[in-house]
Amino acid sequence: MNAILHRFQLMLSEVSLSASEKVINLLPEILFAIVVVFAGWIAAVLVHHIVLWILNFFAIDKLAAKTPLGSILKGAGIHKSISEILGLLVFWLIILLTMIIAADTLHMQPVSEGLSVITSYIPQVIASLLIVIFGMLLAKFLQMLCLQTLSKLDIGYKKYVGKAVQIVVLTFVFIAAVDQLGLNLQYILNGAVTIISVFLLMLGLGAAFGARTVLDNAIACQQIRRQMPVGSSVEIEGVSGTVKEFTMTNIVLEGNGVTTVLPATHFLIHTYTKK
Template sequence: MDILATVVAPWQAFLTKLANFLPNIFAAGVIVIAGYFFAKLVQLATVKLLAWIHFEQAAEKSGIKEVLEKGAIRQSPSELIGLLIYWLLVLLVMVTALNALGLPVAAVVVLILGLLFANFFATAVQTACSNAKIVQAENFGKVAKYAIVVFAVGMAMEQLGIATEMVLAAFVLLFGAVCLAAALAFGIGGREIAAEFLRKWFEEHKRGR
């Protein structure tokens, strides 16, 4: 009987906790589903509103659209703004759902903000490299994105109290990735400059003869 009680007791405790937690899970699920559709609706409404006030024409005249196209960004300026608003609303929904579950909010906030910033920073890096006529612009954007994602995951784990030392490792990785990207950018860009310099030098040398 003692052995049976020892085996059954943990399962009874688990099922009791699960039964008490089910209403919170249901509430969080409803919040996430309703919040997702609401965020999508607001995103579409934002894009429609910006189209109605002729925001695209203003972006084209100001040169913003051209810069985005050079960076191989498929979304229009209106769609990018709608996407930003969508993710901000998703963040708010996730925070509300976590409150319903009674889980740490800070970790998810850090993670979502990190992922959001990683996407936009990668886009900015790719656009800047494309406008600078660097061939590997897309790869530089990916390096920047993955480095920030790793850093965000490390920060979220620190908030959860998991592997605090990983935050330091993620920061070192981020710093190393940025240095590597900068070195590659300099190498690729510098190679073209060096080739042009040598070509001019040989032409002048031949003329001198």
């Protein structure tokens, strides 16, 4: 019995001695890991504030407010601003990098590999978010540019064309943003490209027919201008008045306090009387 107790005491002392030796050997590494984590936390806080200052300087929140992104986030239950979200992503990126260094120091390879996988996605999320913000701004800009250009041509369906341009740009923006996350969207991308190509073809055909009408009126307007200068009194199809001005595609008549706008081709198709 005494021999068994003696052997148990020897085993217990050996285990305690081995554990204490491992702790003593790991103590510098543990202390270094603690210092790394503390320093990383301080660095993360400082960088977080710097990122917020930079984003506020460039008015990222004001730019994002001009896009539907803010309402989309609120609809998803996220009430933080874009700058706050980006700042938090950068903060946790630094924290996770610090934890990876600490895990490597303590030879915790599985933990380090797991954190590395998570960390690798944060820059992709940041890049995707920036792609969405600036892509939405680009889509809005192109929509307004299209509306202004078509307004000068007196095209009635300019709003639909502008909206179509915005939708096409947003489609490619969201595909690029999701692709940045590393998701395989090859089949979806091929389908989207096919649908957009067909849509653009139909839009191009419609624009071609519409442009033909605009072009016909523009040419007719130049012809009528030479025959009927501003100030001429005319009568056409029961409408009489004085030529007030020529637009790019229309002729404006004014008579009896009424202003009438007629397409220039109207004067080529119908007989008019010049007084």
